[in-house]
Amino acid sequence: MFLPTTADRYHISTWGGEFTDPTTERAYREHVEQSTAKSLIVALRVWAALVVLFGFLDFLALGFSEGFIHLISTRVLSASLLLLLAWRLRTKPQLSTEGYAVTALEVVGFFLFFLIYIIRPDIVSWNIGVTLIILISLYIFVPNRVVLSNIGAAFGIAGTIYCIALRDVAPTLLVGLTFVLLFPAIIGYAAGLRLQTGQRQQYALFNETVRVNQSLQEEIKRREHLELELKLQATTDPLTGLFNRRQYESLFQRELDRVRRHASALSLCVVDLDHFKKINDEHGHDVGDQVLKHVSRLFVDTLRNTDIVGRFGGEEFILLLPDTDLRCAVQVLNRLRERLHSSLVPVEGLSIQLTATFAVTEVSKQDEGIEDVIRRADRALYDGKKAGRNCVVAS
Numbered sequence: 001m002f003l004p005t006t007a008d009r010y011h012i013s014t015w016g017g018e019f020t021d022p023t024t025e026r027a028y029r030e031h032v033e034q035s036t037a038k039s040l041i042v043a044l045r046v047w048a049a050l051v052v053l054f055g056f057l058d059f060l061a062l063g064f065s066e067g068f069i070h071l072i073s074t075r076v077l078s079a080s081l082l083l084l085l086a087w088r089l090r091t092k093p094q095l096s097t098e099g100y101a102v103t104a105l106e107v108v109g110f111f112l113f114f115l116i117y118i119i120r121p122d123i124v125s126w127n128i129g130v131t132l133i134i135l136i137s138l139y140i141f142v143p144n145r146v147v148l149s150n151i152g153a154a155f156g157i158a159g160t161i162y163c164i165a166l167r168d169v170a171p172t173l174l175v176g177l178t179f180v181l182l183f184p185a186i187i188g189y190a191a192g193l194r195l196q197t198g199q200r201q202q203y204a205l206f207n208e209t210v211r212v213n214q215s216l217q218e219e220i221k222r223r224e225h226l227e228l229e230l231k232l233q234a235t236t237d238p239l240t241g242l243f244n245r246r247q248y249e250s251l252f253q254r255e256l257d258r259v260r261r262h263a264s265a266l267s268l269c270v271v272d273l274d275h276f277k278k279i280n281d282e283h284g285h286d287v288g289d290q291v292l293k294h295v296s297r298l299f300v301d302t303l304r305n306t307d308i309v310g311r312f313g314g315e316e317f318i319l320l321l322p323d324t325d326l327r328c329a330v331q332v333l334n335r336l337r338e339r340l341h342s343s344l345v346p347v348e349g350l351s352i353q354l355t356a357t358f359a360v361t362e363v364s365k366q367d368e369g370i371e372d373v374i375r376r377a378d379r380a381l382y383d384g385k386k387a388g389r390n391c392v393v394a395s
C-alpha cells in the first residue's frame with residue numbers, strides 16, 4: 001500500500017495555496033471550519049450593512065425616484081442574500097471552507113452592482129473606485145479560497161469593462177481600465193495566497209508537533225512498562241509471582257533492622273509441601289506447577305498484606321511475618337495449614353488434596369542474617385517431616 005510521506009502529505013500548491021493531498025486539505029478545512037465561519041459571518045454582515053448604507057447616497061442624488069427604487073430594491077436584495085448566507089453558516093459552517101456559496105454570492109453581488117453603472121451614469125468614476133475597493137476586499141476581507149476569489153474577481157472585472165464599454169468609450173481607455181482593475185486583483189491574489197499558504201504551513205507544523213508529542217508519549221509509556229516488567233522480573237519468581245530469593249532477603253534485612261531498632265517482633269517460616277513429588281509423578285509437571293501457583297495465591301490471600309511471601313525454591317516457601325511473635329505466628333500458621341488441608345486444589349479437572357509442613361522461628365536481635373534464621377527453621381522442618389508432616393513446628 002502506498003503511504004504518503006510527511007512532505008507529500010503537507011505539500012502546498014504554489015498557485016492555489018492549498019494542500020495537494022485531498023485528505024490533508026479536508027482535515028485542514030474541518031480544523032478551521034468554525035473559526036472561518038465566524039469570520040465570514042462578520043464579513044457578510046459588514047458587507048450587507050455597507051450595501052444598504054450606500055443607498056443613502058443614491059437617495060441624495062436621485063431623490064425618491066423610480067431609479068432610486070430600482071437601486072434600493074437591488075441593494076436590499078443583495079443584503080438579504082448576504083444575511084441569508086450568514087444565517088446558513090451558523091448551522092452549516094463547512095460552507096465557509098468549501099467556498100462555493102460565498103463565490104456565488106460574489107458573482108451575484110457584482111451582477112447587481114453593475115445595475116448602478118446603468119442606472120447612475122453620473123457616478124461612473126466613483127463606481128470604478130468602489131469596484132477597486134471591492135476587488136481587494138474580496139481577497140483580504142472576505143474569507144474564501146483564493147482560487148475561488150479569482151473567479152469572483154474575474155467576473156467583477158469583466159462585467160465592469162462590459163458596463164463601461166456600453167458607454168461608447170475609446171478602446172484605449174478600456175485597455176487602461178482593465179489594467180487599473182487587474183492591479184488590485186493581482187495584489188489581493190498575492191496577499192491572499194501568502195496568507196492561505198502561511199495558515200496551512202502553520203497547520204502542518206502544529207500537526208507534526210502533535211504527532212511527535214504523541215509518539216513521545218507512547219515511547220515513554222512503553223519504557224515505563226518495560227521498566228516495570230524488568231523490575232518485576234528482577235524481584236519475583238516467574239512461576240508463582242511471589243518474591244524471589246534476592247527480594248525477600250533484602251526485605252528480611254529491612255525487617256531485621258526494625259527488630260534491632262524498635263525491638264519489634266518478627267517471625268520467619270519455611271513451608272514445605274508434603275509429598276509434592278507424588279503429585280508431579282502422578283499428574284505431571286504442569287499440574288505440579290498449577291498446584292504451586294494455587295498454593296502461592298492461597299498464602300498471599302490468607303496472610304496480612306504486610307506479610308512477605310517468597311518462594312524459597314522448588315516446593316518450599318518463605319513467610320516473613322512482621323510484628324508477629326512466635327506464639328501468634330504458630331496460631332496464624334495453623335490456620336493457614338488447616339485452610340490448605342481442607343481445600344482441594346482444582347487443577348485441570350482434578351481435585352488435589354494437599355498438606356504442608358510449617359517450620360517457624362522468631363527472629364532475634366542476635367541473629368546475624370537470614371541464613372542463621374533459615375538454618376534454625378530448617379531443623380524444625382526436619383522434625384516436622386519426621387513427626388508425620390501436616391503440622392506447625394516452632395523452634
Ligand SMILES: Nc1nc2c(ncn2[C@@H]2O[C@H](COP(=O)(O)OP(=O)(O)OP(=O)(O)O)[C@@H](O)[C@H]2O)c(=O)[nH]1
Binds near residue numbers: 275276280313389
Ligand atoms: N511442578 C514443579 N515441581 C517442582 C518444582 N520445583 C521442585 N519441584 C518438585 O518438587 C518435588 C520435591 O520433592 P521432595 O523434595 O522429594 O519432597 P516431597 O515429595 O514434597 O516430600 P516431602 O517434602 O518429604 O514431603 C520434586 O519432585 C521436584 O521436582 C517446580 O517448579 N514445579
